[in-house]
Amino acid sequence: xxxxxxxxxxxxxxxxxxxxxxxxxxxxxxxxxxxxxxxxxxxxxxxxxxxxxxxxxxxxxxxxxxxxxxxxxxxxxxxxxxxxxxxxxxxxxxxxxxxxxxxxxxxxxxxxxxxxxxxxxxxxxxxxxxxxxxxxxxxxxxxxxxxxxxxxxxxxxxxxxxxxxxxxxxxxxxxxxxxxxxxxxxxxxxxxxxxxxxxxxxxxxxxxxxxxxxxxxxxxxxxxxxxxxxxxxxxxxxxxxxxxxxxxxxxxxxxxxxxxxxxxxxxxxxxxxxxxxxxxxxxxxxxxxxxxxxxxxxxxxxxxxxxxxxxxxxxxxxxxxxxxxxxxxxxxxxxxxxxxxxxxxxxxxxxxxxxxxxxxxxxxxxxxxxxxxxxxxxxxxxxxxxxxxxxxxxxxxxxxxxxxxxxxxxxxxxxxxxxxxx
Ligand code: GAL
Numbered sequence: 576x577x578x579x580x581x582x583x584x585x586x587x588x589x590x591x592x593x594x595x596x597x598x599x600x601x602x603x604x605x606x607x608x609x610x611x612x613x614x615x616x617x618x619x620x621x622x623x624x625x626x627x628x629x630x631x632x633x634x635x636x637x638x639x640x641x642x643x644x645x646x647x648x649x650x651x652x653x654x655x656x657x658x659x660x661x662x663x664x665x666x667x668x669x670x671x672x673x674x675x676x677x678x679x680x681x682x683x684x685x686x687x688x689x690x691x692x693x694x695x696x697x698x699x700x701x702x703x704x705x706x707x708x709x710x711x712x713x714x715x716x717x718x719x720x721x722x723x724x725x726x727x728x729x730x731x732x733x734x735x736x737x738x739x740x741x742x743x744x745x746x747x748x749x750x751x752x753x754x755x756x757x758x759x760x761x762x763x764x765x766x767x768x769x770x771x772x773x774x775x776x777x778x779x780x781x782x783x784x785x786x787x788x789x790x791x792x793x794x795x796x797x798x799x800x801x802x803x804x805x806x807x808x809x810x811x812x813x814x815x816x817x818x819x820x821x822x823x824x825x826x827x828x829x830x831x832x833x834x835x836x837x838x839x840x841x842x843x844x845x846x847x848x849x850x851x852x853x854x855x856x857x858x859x860x861x862x863x864x865x866x867x868x869x870x871x872x873x874x875x876x877x878x879x880x881x882x883x884x885x886x887x888x889x890x891x892x893x894x895x896x897x898x899x900x901x902x903x904x905x906x907x908x909x910x911x912x913x914x915x916x917x918x919x920x921x922x923x924x925x926x927x928x929x930x931x932x933x934x935x936x937x938x939x940x941x942x943x944x945x946x947x948x949x950x951x952x953x954x955x956x957x958x959x960x961x962x963x964x965x966x967x968x969x970x971x972x973x974x975x976x977x978x979x980x981x982x983x984x985x986x987x988x989x990x991x992x993x994x995x996x997x
Pocket of ligand 1: 611612617642643644645719826846877878879955
């Protein structure tokens with residue numbers, strides 16, 4: 576009697592499990608995701624997203640395009656869309672979301688956004704970028720702070736100096752590091768990295784209002800000014816402290832120089848912290864994060880996000896929505912950002928497992944928003960459409976690479992390329 580009852584229970588359970596699996600399979604789909612997260616810490620962070628998606632039965636088709644800053648990824652994206660074969664999701668950010676949205680190729684995520692209350696959970700400065708004509712078409716992943724200076728703890732100890740807060744202190748420390756046989760600044764000679772350093776210099780020399788006038792408003796009176804001259808001069812001085820092998824070097828290779836103590840410092844957003852952590856290093860003990868000189872009261876933000884392309888296949892659309900939903904879940908926000916170096920973007924995520932750099936970043940993000948010193952990164956496509964950003968970036972890189980170009984010449988070219996096309 577007992578055996579028969581147990582057998583029946585097992586049969587029922589098996590049937591229920593099969594039913595459940597069948598409904599699961601019916602809902603399962605594939606998402607092809609284009610991104611440029613290929614460094615050690617970046618790939619590790621992406622794995623987290625793949626894992627969470629897989630637990631829901633969906634498959635992730637990886638479409639990773641190598642190249643920090645995403646230049647190559649964006650070129651590949653354009654050709655795929657033009658060929659009528661867009662990926663399900665692509666790492667697109669800032670004003671580019673609006674541009675793709677206006678072409679009417681992006682999917683509407685308003686149902687997911689309503690279910691997870693994105694409007695209430697996201698800072699206004701982020702939510703507005705994710706929407707086109709008032710509807711969500713992209714999901715934010717994180718908030719990176721760009722204006723950081725990363726310092727090898729041991730290199731700092733050997734110089735007997737403190738972490739710099741002004742440009743004067745920075746150059747004094749760089750001199751000491753050089754005397755101690757350490758490359759003072761780890762630099763990767765690629766135009767986006769030069770522009771990344773430059774935006775921190777402009778913020779440090781001119782302050783947030785000046786930064787906004789120059790890079791958000793593209794005001795010619797700011798782009799050609801005494802403050803911009805000083806910014807360009809300071810920028811060029813930094814180059815003296817880099818090594819001759821910098822040209823072409825990837826950003827994470829430059830970070831590795833600081834990790835190993837071959838170099839003392841690096842200007843880079845906090846995705847660099849992901850590399851320190853992946854190498855088993857800890858802030859305070861092995862490396863130090865400080866605001867780049869003169870920028871402690873300001874914040875250059877860089878928000879990563881995924882835009883979804885409109886698809887015909889219902890299973891693929893379901894998988895796409897599952898991806899958006901997963902990204903905004905506190906569990907993902909915590910685990911992903913712990914390894915990526917950034918901070919969570921939506922409210923409702925606890926920060927106790929985050930390190931001091933992240934806690935500082937989070938506090939600054941809120942505080943700088945209140946006093947209006949929170950500014951978008953131009954080098955990371957948050958401030959201008961890609962064509963203007965690229966043109967300005969090439970001027971800055973040309974100036975960095977050609978010591979004969981004067982600040983005056985650079986400013987004339989900056990004004991010229993930033994004019995709206997007729
Ligand atoms: C940025 C991106 C970061 C990081 C970095 C280096 O544009 O926002 O998440 O990936 O490029 O690749």
